[in-house]
Amino acid sequence: MKRLIRDNALALCFLLLFLLSLAGQSAAGAAAFSEERVAGGGSPVTWADYVTSSAFAVDVAENWQSEYLQFFLYILITVWLVQRGSPESKKRGEEGLETDAEQKAGRHAEPGSPAWAAADGWRRTVFSHSLGIAMGLLFLLSWLAQSVAGLAAYNNEQLARLEDPVGWGGYVTSADFWNRTLQNWQSEFLAVASMVLLAIFLRERGSPQSKRVGDPHSRTSSAG
Amino acid sequence: MGIRATAVVCLTLVAAGCASADDASITATTERFLSGAGQGRGGQACLLLAPEAARSLDECERQIVSAGLRTGAVRGVDVWGDEARVRVDGDTLFLHRFPEGWRVRAAGCEPRPGQPYECEVEA
Incomplete structure (x- = not known):
């Protein structure tokens, strides 16, 4: 235990x-x-x-969707873009999906590799992107939940203000929906950019999210 | 039918049951309120007003009868949480669910483009 x-x-x-x-x-x-x-x-x-209540559900869902979007984009974008000096990044020249040998996939799979890493066809393709797919789906489901709960909360407020309720289409194009959405997105993107940049010059001894204390600022992709 | 499908059907039925129970209660409150106000039974109508709406009238029992509220068939009920809008022939009412039941927050309401309804009686 x-x-x-x-x-x-x-x-x-x-x-x-x-x-x-x-x-x-x-x-x-x-x-x-x-x-x-x-x-x-x-x-x-x-x-x-x-x-x-819908008021609680929308407050929870709007934060969840932005967190999952943050991880989804971070996982995907770091495949293709690098940040020199950041432990969060691959080195220059390593951009892209990399070879099966580098990824230990297909015939390069090792004895302990997951079965779908060695499999051919759609199973290997799905498993190769399963983390991104999972985060992307969780983002979409959370965002959908935000829109449904937000619609109920918004219409409750509309009626309390003696105004007409709106439909789902009207709500997802409303200022309320996009205000809730974008105020969460902007904070997530700022936090990621801060982490990518600050981790070039600052250290947290012992954390795998940081470079080693003595690593040069210019060293990319090293954990300590 | 699988467990998940059964659960979805049950939840849908429960939600539909809640919605129809709410609709029936809202419709009954609206009809009793309008018949009271329209037929000179101000006391009955005032008992069905939300406390804030009743307080907005100096002499509720007299003023609610002379407010010119129209009695008509209920044409539609929209419920979102503890708020509801009821459309009757020639009138719109807004209700709120209190612990003791649905009460009328506003009645005799006319829509105004881009603004809240303008109501004869409102909290």
Whole structure:
């Protein structure tokens, strides 16, 4: 058991942080939502009502979609673009999908390689892009969930303001949808650009996300 | 039918059941409110107003009867969470779901392009 926890400590740590943060968001969100309701002449909501509401769902989904988009684009773009000096990047000249020999795919697969890495045809193609596909699908599903929950929350607010509700098509072309979407995207892109650039010149000793302390600034793609 | 398909069907039925129960309750509240206001039973109508809307009228029972609200058949109900819009012949009403049930937040409402409805009675 101890070994299992230690072997998976990184994932478990972040899953625990995720659950604690989500619980905190739900409690704070319910309180804020109730305050708004009472101020607008409505009735306060319970925590259970809030966590099953479209208002909570859209706030959660809009953040999820942007995180998955960030990883999806990062995984894909770093195949083709490099950043000299960044441990997050491949070296110049290594851009692209690389050869089967470099990727240990097809007949270059090793005894311990996953079965689909050695397989021919669509299975190897799918497995070769499975991380990007998974992140891309999670992004699209989260974004769809944001649009559906956002529509319900938006129409609830519309009716509370004595205005007509809109359809899904009207909502996904509305300022509310794109404001929620882009305010999350911009922060993700800034964070990635900051990480790529700062990691050229700064170090975090012992972190695989950083270069080794003594590595020159010009060294690309080295973890320590 | 697989477990997932069964679950989807059950959820759809539950959602449809909730929606139709809401619609029936909203329609009943609207009809009782409009018949009270239209037939001189101001007390009945005022009991079905949201507290803020009732407070907006100095003498609710008298003013709600003289507000000129039209009684008509319910033509459509749109429910989004705890808010609803009801279209009746010649009128639009907005309702809010309180712990004690649906109550009328605004009645006698006319649409205005690009702006909220203008209502005879509103919270």
